Amino acid sequence: MISLKNVSLVFQGGSVAISNISTEIKEGEFVYLVGHSGSGKSSFMKLLYKEYIATKGEIEVANIDVSNLPRWKTPLLRRKIGIVTQEPQLLESRNTFENISFALEIMGNLPEEIETKTNTLLDLVELNDCAFKYPGQLSGGEQTRAIIARALANNPVVLLCDEPTGNLDPDLSIQIISLLEKINRAGTTVLMATHDSSIVNRRKKRIIELKDGKVKRDELNGSYVVR
Amino acid sequence: MGKFSYVLKNTLVNMRRTPLLVFATIIAVLISSFLVFTTLSARSIVQNNTLRWQNGIHVVVFLDDRVTTTAHKQLQTSLESYPEVRTVDYFSKPEAEEEFKNLFRDQPELLAEVDYEILPASLRVNLNDPSNYELITERLEGNPAVKEIRSSGEAIERLLSLTDTLVISASAFALLIGFAAFILIINTLRLAAYSKKKEIKIMRLIGASSTYIRLPFIIEAVIESLIGTSIAVGFGWALIEYSKSSVVADSIFDITISDDYLIFLTISLLMSSIIFGLFASFVGIRKALND
Ligand SMILES: Nc1ncnc2c1ncn2[C@@H]1O[C@H](COP(=O)(O)OP(=O)(O)OP(=O)(O)O)[C@@H](O)[C@H]1O
Ligand SMILES: [Mg+2]
Numbered sequence: 012m013i014s015l016k017n018v019s020l021v022f023q024g025g026s027v028a029i030s031n032i033s034t035e036i037k038e039g040e041f042v043y044l045v046g047h048s049g050s051g052k053s054s055f056m057k058l059l060y061k062e063y064i065a066t067k068g069e070i071e072v073a074n075i076d077v078s079n080l081p082r083w084k085t086p087l088l089r090r091k092i093g094i095v096t097q098e099p100q101l102l103e104s105r106n107t108f109e110n111i112s113f114a115l116e117i118m119g120n121l122p123e124e125i126e127t128k129t130n131t132l133l134d135l136v137e138l139n140d141c142a143f144k145y146p147g148q149l150s151g152g153e154q155t156r157a158i159i160a161r162a163l164a165n166n167p168v169v170l171l172c173d174e175p176t177g178n179l180d181p182d183l184s185i186q187i188i189s190l191l192e193k194i195n196r197a198g199t200t201v202l203m204a205t206h207d208s209s210i211v212n213r214r215k216k217r218i219i220e221l222k223d224g225k226v227k228r229d230e231l232n233g234s235y236v237v238r
Numbered sequence: 239m240g241k242f243s244y245v246l247k248n249t250l251v252n253m254r255r256t257p258l259l260v261f262a263t264i265i266a267v268l269i270s271s272f273l274v275f276t277t278l279s280a281r282s283i284v285q286n287n288t289l290r291w292q293n294g295i296h297v298v299v300f301l302d303d304r305v306t307t308t309a310h311k312q313l314q315t316s317l318e319s320y321p322e323v324r325t326v327d328y329f330s331k332p333e334a335e336e337e338f339k340n341l342f343r344d345q346p347e348l349l350a351e352v353d354y355e356i357l358p359a360s361l362r363v364n365l366n367d368p369s370n371y372e373l374i375t376e377r378l379e380g381n382p383a384v385k386e387i388r389s390s391g392e393a394i395e396r397l398l399s400l401t402d403t404l405v406i407s408a409s410a411f412a413l414l415i416g417f418a419a420f421i422l423i424i425n426t427l428r429l430a431a432y433s434k435k436k437e438i439k440i441m442r443l444i445g446a447s448s449t450y451i452r453l454p455f456i457i458e459a460v461i462e463s464l465i466g467t468s469i470a471v472g473f474g475w476a477l478i479e480y481s482k483s484s485v486v487a488d489s490i491f492d493i494t495i496s497d498d499y500l501i502f503l504t505i506s507l508l509m510s511s512i513i514f515g516l517f518a519s520f521v522g523i524r525k526a527l528n529d
Pocket of ligand 2: 052053054097173
């Protein structure tokens with residue numbers, strides 16, 4: 012599903028975000044991407060959806076050769092990926108329902124389809140009661156769930172979540188994790204970046220740890236301890 | 239279908255966000271298109287008139303009242319024998335009176351005051367090449383039967399050069415205002431794109447194509463430019479209709495402009511305004527979305 016071969020990302024000015032990483036994530040896997048701040052987690056994710064372009068190496072996502080994908084085809088790649096970025100991405104002028112249906116709208120779904128699909132997504136993330144609230148009226152956890160729902164709108168095969176539990180207390184974090192696991196069980200490959208060791212350790216999932224842009228550790232059923 | 243309604247809806251939302259800029263843009267396009275429309279029409283009208291004059295009478299030889307019939311016949315024959323002359327028509331005193339009455343039929347006060355005796359008979363000369371009018375003047379120099387010679391050549395030359403100056407300066411002005419309209423469109427789009435920065439970012443993440451993201455901006459520019467030009471063309475047609483019925487048009491100048499030409503002008507302007515909008519949005523969005 013996701014494969015990297017000798018991938019490096021060096022920014023203009025010489026700061027190295029990713030340094031010669033090779034790894035593979037299979038269809039249906041749930042993977043935590045962990046590491047200190049600045050270790051390259053976000054950069055790793057951005058390479059996968061071609062927000063950043065690798066300086067070196069080969070990347071493949073959902074059978075698309077990302078490294079050799081022409082720029083104008085980037086949208087085709089992104090339609091296969093659900094993306095939850097580290098920065099909150101809800102439109103303040105739209106309510107929860109509209110924020111989710113927005114994704115369906117721009118992909119050209121019919122109005123009836125949009126209505127039913129959005130309601131299904133609201134069900135999935137348990138936000139039915141918040142459908143007509145605006146982002147300012149939502150808690151942090153609710154906002155995150157709304158963003159996840161939107162990322163799922165076009166049935167992606169991979170879901171990338173960059174620090175979805177970043178500003179949430181432990182209980183809410185667990186809620187989000189459970190949601191992502193539910194999504195994963197339904198067949199979507201999930202890659203989640205976090206520095207929150209307390210959650211990761213108990214979930215018994217694959218963990219890839221980054222340090223200075225390199226893979227420091229990669230284990231199944233791993234646990235992560237901040238050192 | 240869903241996509242299309244999204245695009246249209248967004249175009250309108252964008253335009254509502256910056257009403258003053260949209261208004262200014264439309265006005266600038268309007269003025270520019272109006273200038274182009276009216277000057278080109280005016281040029282066509284002048285051309286039509288000069289054509290008519292050129293096909294008509296080029297030199298009028300007014301005859302002395304004391305001239306005898308034989309003398310004027312003689313003069314006519316010798317005029318007809320000149321190689322540069324195509325036709326010569328005799329226009330008698332009663333005919334001159336008739337023409338005068340017809341020309342100023344709307345001004346009875348004037349007609350009442352005129353002593354028709356002073357209107358002379360004349361020979362109206364049509365030349366093969368209208369620019370040769372000076373030849374006739376030279377040939378008839380000092381002929382006692384001739385009271386006065388008038389030619390339309392000089393006047394036409396002056397009028398044509400005046401029109402050309404008018405067209406050139408108006409075009410320069412239209413270009414300047416067109417450029418202002420261009421800058422305004424770019425700024426309108428940039429503001430609209432800026433206020434939708436987050437939305438555009440999300441659209442990109444979801445996988446909207448860049449054409450799709452651009453479409454509302456492109457349509458906005460084309461709509462603004464089309465509205466401006468349409469109003470301008472409307473004003474232009476109205477102005478021409480109005481001048482057709484005005485007094486000036488009746489006597490000195492004939493407001494003749496073919497409908498075909500007006501339609502051609504209208505369609506060309508509308509097409510240009512679409513191309514203008516496309517081009518402006520192309521430049522504007524490149525700057526605004528920087529990609
Ligand atoms: N656009 C950029 N230009 C230059 N350097 C960058 C850019 N983006 C990231 N970096 C650098 O690359 C390195 C990795 O950054 P990245 O955002 O991937 O870290 P992270 O693991 O996501 O950190 P955090 O946990 O704080 O989100 C950092 O040193 C950062 O300064
Ligand atoms: Mg990060």
